[in-house]
Amino acid sequence: MAPMGGFYSPSSTLLISTAFTTAYVSSIYLFPASRVSSVSSRLVAPSTPSSTSSTHAPIPPTAIxxxxxxxxxxxxxxxxxxxxxxxxxxxxxxxxxRYPPSLIHPPASTLLGLDLPTSATKLFNLLTYPLGLTASLFLGSLYVAFLDGSLLPGQRGFRWRKMKDQFTSLQGIRNYIVGPWTEELVFRSAIISISALGGWYKKQLVFLTPLYFGIAHVHHAYEVYIGHGRTKQALVNGVLGSAFQFAYTTLFGWYAAFLFVRTGSILPSILVHTFCNWWGLPPIVDALRVYPEKKIPILASYVLGIATFSYGLFRWTEPRLFGGSWYWN
Incomplete structure (x- = not known):
């Protein structure tokens, strides 16, 4: 895709994308109920040791x-x-x-990746190929879950009820439903759209726009600092944790942006976001400790997963499988 140009200047693109990022992060602190607070257990002692009057009762913590x-x-x-x-x-x-739809830019629904596939086959491909590609990268984690007996129905550790509870709890709704949907709509659909209107090339859309996604997670350092008592150690933990989170969210952002640009749809990015949130980081160290006798199969499963992912990265995201992608053409 050649850069479109002529719609928004680089500074305007940067400003709008920054505004999207700022709005998303600041919104979670908008309501008093949405802000974290540290434990406050200080009580004000009575004025005299012998006093039992309610007027001298200890003052309860100022906040829950x-x-x-x-x-x-x-x-x-x-x-x-x-x-x-x-x-x-x-x-x-x-x-x-401000601009009529033309060959230079498509309708907003296409730019945002919200168009529905034109056939059941393309919808099936859209839901299965990117998810299968992502699952291949997690082959090692899937194998470890199989060893744990929690991967498949019928295994000793698998419980439908447990899975249902994880998805329907408030934390589950945040982690697996609302979080992936809202983050992908803002950091993929909206920011990639405005960046494309600013004339960015494919590589820039894939590798630069996820930086906003990574930066949006830096605020967790503040939450760790507040939640752990505003101590020096809490600050160190918050900064280190946020640095690591910035790294892996940016890395994931590259992949999600790649899927968005290749498929022209936001659905794959949302699905793999949910999948990655569900499985988390690969438990390779713990797996080798718990199953030392399975060291070779465990390592082999991770290597095979990486090899399969590398093989399918472009083959299983070919735009023609999904009806084409305006971003990639």
Missing amino acids: PRDRNSPSVIRARLLAVTIVSCLACLSIRSLLQ
Whole structure:
């Protein structure tokens, strides 16, 4: 895809993308109920040891401590990010109304990756090929889960009820439903759209736009600092944790952006986001400790998974499988 150009300057593109990122992050602190707070256990002692009057009773903590997993925090944040993601997509539509649809730029729904496939086959491909590609990268994790007996129905550790509870709990709704949907709509659909309108090439869309996604997770350092008592150690832990989170969210962002640009749809990015949140980081160290007798099969499964992923990265994301991609053509 050649850069479009002529729509938005580099500075305008940067400003709008930064505004999307800032709006998403700041929205989760918008409501008082959405903000984390540290434990406050200080009590004010009575004025005299012998006093039992209610006028001298200990003053209770000034606030109930909350972390990001507190129900009130989750509910408030889910509402906030849902509103922001909808507004981000609507803003792209509004910006495009200044220019009539043409061969130079498609309708907003196409830019945002919201067009539905034109056939059942293309929809099937859209749901299975990217997810299968992602699963191949997690082959080692899948094998370890099989050894644990928790991968397949009928194994000793597999419980449908447990899986259902994980998805339907507040944390599950955040991690596997609302989180992936809203983050992909903002950091893939909206930001890649405006970057394309600014004339960015494919490589720039894939490798540069995810930096906004990584930066958007830096605020977790503040949450760790607040939640762990505002100590020096809490600050160190927060900074180190956020640095690591920035690295792997940016890495994932490269992959999600690649899928978006290759398929022309936001659905694969959302699906693999949910999949990756479900499986987390590969437990290779713990697996080798728990199953030392399976060292070779475990290592082999990880190597085979990486090889399969590398083999299928372009083959299983071929745009023609999904009806073509405006971004890749």
